[in-house]
Amino acid sequence: MDLGQTPENRSGDLPPGRISRDRMPYFFLSGARGEDGVYVARFFQDLSAAVRGRLPAGTPVAEVGFLEPGDDAEPLRWRADPESALATAQTFIALCSMRYFLSSRCGRDWGAFAERLDQHADSADAPASNLIALRWADDGPRAQPPMVGGAEVVMHATPYAEEIRELVKIRSHRVEYEAFLDALADRIVTAAHRFPLRPAELARMRAALDAFQDHPARGSGPGRSARVSFAVITGTKEQMSAVRSNVNSYGKRREDWAPYEPRTRQPVMDRAAEVAASRRLRSESVALDSLGDRLAAAGEHNEIVVLLVDAWATQLNELRATLRAASEQDDRTAAVLVPVNFEDPETEANSGMLRVEVLSVFRDRSRRHDLMFYPEVSTAERFDADLAVAIVEAENRLQRADAEAERTSGRSSSGRPILGGP
Template sequence: MPNFFLSSAAGDDDPYVRQFFDDLRGQVSALSSDHGADLSFLGTVGNRDTALPADMLLRLASCDVFVALTSPRYFRNATCGRQWEIFTSRFKAGDDRAAVIPVAWSADAAMPEFLDVPLVVPEGTSRGLRQLVRLRGLRSEYESFLGQLARRVVAAGEAAPAPASEPVTDFARVPNIFSASIVDLRVHIIIAAASRQEMDEVRDDLSYYGAEAGDWAPYRPDVPGSLASRARLLAADQALRGEVAALDDVVDRIERARAAHEIVVILCDWWITQLDAYRHILAEIDRRGLGDTVVLVPASRADRESMDNLAELRFGLRRTFQESWRQAQGRLHSDLSTAEAFDADLAGVLEEARNRLFRSGAEPGENSGPVVERPILRGP
C-alpha cells in the first residue's frame, strides 16, 4: 500500500494541516486492504532551533509519494525546500514523477516555473484547500477533493513510486531547492544591548551578557544561544539575509536601509535605556521617526531582576521612544517573555515587512544581493 509524506510550512494554519493529513491518511488507507497509509508522515517542522523528528529523514528516503501544501509561506520555508530536494533527488532523469503532488493550500500558491510540476487546485472554486478545510459550508467540496486526491496518491504510489534511497545524514547541508526563485532580501538586525562590563553599572544579574553586545542572550538558561543568532536563523527561514549590527552608526544604517528598500529590526534590551549614552542614540532614532523599523523588546519571565523592575524599565522604554509610543502604530513589541513568543513575533514582523515591500512594488537595493542559485542534488 502506498504511503505518503505530507510537507507543509510551520505556522500555515497548523491545526487544519493536521486535520487534512488525518483525513487524507484515512481515505488512502480505506482504498487498501493492508491499511499501509498508517505509515504516512506529517513533515511540518517548527523554527530552525527545533530538533527534527527522529524519523523524518528516514520517511523522506522511503515514502512512495510526496504531497506538498503550497503557499507563499511554503516557498519561503527552508525546511520545506530541503524536504522537496531530498525527495525529488531520489528520481533519475527521465523518471515518471507522478509521485510529486503539490496541492494549492492557499489560493495564491503559484508554482515556481523551474520546478516544472503541475499544481493540483480544487476544481470549481477559486479558494485554496485551506479554505475548504476551514469552512463548514464547503464540506461537500472538501470531501470530493479529498477523495480525488486520495485516489491520485494511491495511483501514483502503486504505478510510479519514488525509488528508495539512503536517508540523508546532515539535513542542514541539503540545498534549499526553492532558493533559486527567491530574491535575497536583506534584513538589518540591530542589537540594542551592551556588554557585561557596561551592564554592571545598572544591574546585578549579568548572566545574560557577554564580552560584546551581540552576545546578549535574554532567554538563558533555557535558550543559551545569543538572540542575534536566533534572529538570523529565523530570518533565513523566510529567505531573508540577516545582517547583525550593534548600535554603531544605527541612524545612518536605517536611512540607507530605507533607501535600498531593506528591512530593519531593532532587538532592544529593556535595561539599555538605563544607560544614558545608549538611551540618547535610541531617542535620536525615535525623534527622526522609526518609519517601517520595528523594535522588539524581549525579556524572559525567568529573569527575576527584570520582572521585579518591570515598571521602571517600561517607563524607561516609554521615555526613550516617546514619539513611537504616542503614535502606537505597532512598531514597539514588548513583553516577549518566552523564546517561543519572540520567534512568533519576529516571524510575523518579517513576513509583514516582506509583504509590504512586495505590495509596494519596491525592488531590493543594489546592496541587497542577487538572486541566489544553489546547486541541486541529483539522485542515484
C-alpha cells in the same frame, strides 16, 4: 497489483539515530505557519486517514504523514523531528498560497525535497508525482509553484477548482472534499510505492537553499512591496548558557530562538516573517556582522529593519556591543522588539534588571513614545500585534521622508515604490 518496492524495504542509508524504516512517512505536509492553522491540522488528519485506508496489508500505519509542528500542531506527538521526516518522506505536499511562497522556511523545505528528486534524475521513471502542489488559497497568478528539474509543477486539481481551505471549512462541500481526499491519497500511495525515494543526509537537508528566492511572489515590478530585514540579536544555546540557567528556548543558531517556549515552540524569526508576509512584504534574516551596513542603507533602499532582541543578550559583552552600535544608527526605519517570557521563572526573577539594561542600551528611544520601540513584548499574540504596528509606522515614515525629499528637490514623482500591504 504489485506497486514495486515499499517505503519499508527501499535502499539507501537512513539518517543515523533518527527514523527506523517502518516509520518513514508517506507524506510531508508543508504549509506556511499562521495560514488557517486549525484547518491545516484538520486537513492533515483527514488525509492521514485516507492514506491509511489504502495501504497494503501489514504496512506499519502509526504515522503515515508528518505535519511540521506549529502552534496548532502542538497537541500532536511525533516520533521524528522535521528534518528527519523531510529526509525520509516519500511525497511532499505543498499548501500553496502567496504566504507560502513568501516563507523562507517553506522555500527551504521545497528546496530540500527537490534535491532528493534530483538524485533520481538519471532514473528511467522520473518521480515527478512525488512532489504535489495544492492550491490552499487562490492568491492569483503569482502564487504558482516554481519548476522542479526543468519541469513545470502542475497543481493537483480539486473537483471544481476550489481552494483546498474552502473544501475543508464548508460542510456543504463534503462530497467534493471526500472525492478530493480519495484521489490525493491514491496518488500519494501510488507514488510512494512506484517511485520510492532514498533517504537524504540530514546535513544536506540543513544546507538546502530557499527555492522561492527568485519566485514571482518576491520579485521586482510595479506592484513590489518593500523588504523587511530581521536581525535576531541573541546567542546560541551554548553562548547563552554562560549567562543564564534555562536555555530551553535556544538552539544551534540565533534564528532558533523561541522566546515564548514552551507555550509556543515557534522561533521568533519565523513568527516575524509571517507577520511581514501577511502584509505582502518579503523578509530575510540579517547576519549580525552586516547589521550596521544594512541599517545605514535602509532608508535609501526603501527597507525596514527590525531588531528582535533578547533582553538576556545585554549580559553578553559581544552582543551588548552590537546592540549599542545598532542604537546609534538612524532609527527612522529601524524597529526594536524585545520578546520577554514572564512564564519563565528565571526571566521573571530578573525582569527588573533586564528592563533597565534594555532601556540603557536604547536610551534615546526610551525617552519618547515610539511606535517602533517595544521593550517588553510579553506574549506571542502581543508580538504579532506590536510588530504589525511597527511595520506600518516604518512604512509611514518612509513615505513622509520621500514626500519631503520630493518637496525640497522639486521632483514631480517619487523614485521609491509606495509601501504598504493589502
